[in-house]
Amino acid sequence: MGWSLVVPLKPLVRAKSRLSRAAGEEFRPRLALAFALDTVAGALACADVRDVAVVTDDPLAGERLAALGARIVPDAPANGLNAALAHGAAVVRARRPGAPVAALNADLPALRPAELELVLHSASLFPRAFLADAADIGTTLLTATSGAELDPAFGGASRARHLASGAHEITSPEVPSVRRDVDTGEDLRAALALGVGPYTAHQTRRLPAAAGGRHDQGDQAPPQVTASGA
Ligand SMILES: Nc1nc2c(ncn2[C@@H]2O[C@H](COP(=O)(O)OP(=O)(O)OP(=O)(O)O)[C@@H](O)[C@H]2O)c(=O)[nH]1
Numbered sequence: 001m002g003w004s005l006v007v008p009l010k011p012l013v014r015a016k017s018r019l020s021r022a023a024g025e026e027f028r029p030r031l032a033l034a035f036a037l038d039t040v041a042g043a044l045a046c047a048d049v050r051d052v053a054v055v056t057d058d059p060l061a062g063e064r065l066a067a068l069g070a071r072i073v074p075d076a077p078a079n080g081l082n083a084a085l086a087h088g089a090a091v092v093r094a095r096r097p098g099a100p101v102a103a104l105n106a107d108l109p110a111l112r113p114a115e116l117e118l119v120l121h122s123a124s125l126f127p128r129a130f131l132a133d134a135a136d137i138g139t140t141l142l143t144a145t146s147g148a149e150l151d152p153a154f155g156g157a158s159r160a161r162h163l164a165s166g167a168h169e170i171t172s173p174e175v176p177s178v179r180r181d182v183d184t185g186e187d188l189r190a191a192l193a194l195g196v197g198p199y200t201a202h203q204t205r206r207l208p209a210a211a212g213g214r215h216d217q218g219d220q221a222p223p224q225v226t227a228s229g230a
């Protein structure tokens, strides 16, 4: 099945605000962009992915993600995450009616194409399906096959909302890289332990060890890190 993925991305100046304390204000937008680049590169490398549309109004992110091969869709509704996703899915289906569509968060820097392929294969058996995040509270991926609307209900405790909406929860096989979203410094360390893509690896070299970095460049003053790291 040739999936069209819809990836939402906030303007970098506001993205990943919960990483401020771990990364510092200078690195937070760079990390948010690196996560998105690794997520989209991983998605585009997945055999079952036909194309990726990124819904964003961020000019720098749009330029860098387009260079990877993503289509950039302006966040025309400007009404939050679910409106952006519904808009992205509608833009995809205006071009390709009945396309199987999947919403994928942009904060999955450890994403492995082979694991995404397993998830999409499971999802292809249901009208709507989703994958819970690593904490089992949120959602990292929501799918709709031909004939079904995406009906996204992301944000916070979205796993319960997606379950209640009738979407099938994908629980096997194990796909830790697709579930590993990064909201906090602790999440970033968990992603680094799984192995992140090249863009995030490059940026985290500049972070202090407590935030997951190897701190081996020495050309930047490290940002302040708190004991919690988050
Ligand atoms: N286009 C678009 N994307 C959004 C919007 N709000 C959130 N997103 C994206 O949706 C995904 C999931 O959101 P979160 O994990 O909460 O990421 P975030 O909003 O950057 O993180 P926090 O600032 O810490 O809440 C991320 O890829 C965000 O960039 C929005 O209003 N428009």
Ligand SMILES: C=C(OP(=O)(O)O)C(=O)O
Pocket (backbone or CB within 6 Å): 133, 137, 138, 139, 140, 153, 154, 155, 156, 157, 158, 159, 181, 183
């Ligand atoms: C967007 C979501 O959550 P968070 O903001 O916690 O990443 C979600 O899991 O639906």
